[in-house]
Amino acid sequence: MTQYRLGSSEVVYTPGFIAWAIRNHDAGIQKIVADTWSIPPDAAHALLSGQVPHQIEGDVVVFQC
Structure with a gap:
């Protein structure tokens, strides 16, 4: 499994x-x-469809798949 960390910007x-994209x-x-x-x-697709859980760490979304 690979861990992905989706960071924020200005x-x-x-x-x-991501919450909006999931909805x-x-x-x-x-x-x-x-x-x-x-x-x-x-x-x-796995993240947005809910196939894998994600966590929020500050302003970063973290998930594995």
Whole structure:
């Protein structure tokens, strides 16, 4: 399993964005998440579909898959 750490920036607060993306999950949002944080599409799908749990550490979203 690989651990992914999706960090925030001055523009995007990742925990809030990921919460929104989970509620509105579709292929377009999945691609945005994968491209923005340079993670594989299947990891983005696992996160957004709820197949894997995630944790919030400050302004970072952490998950493994």
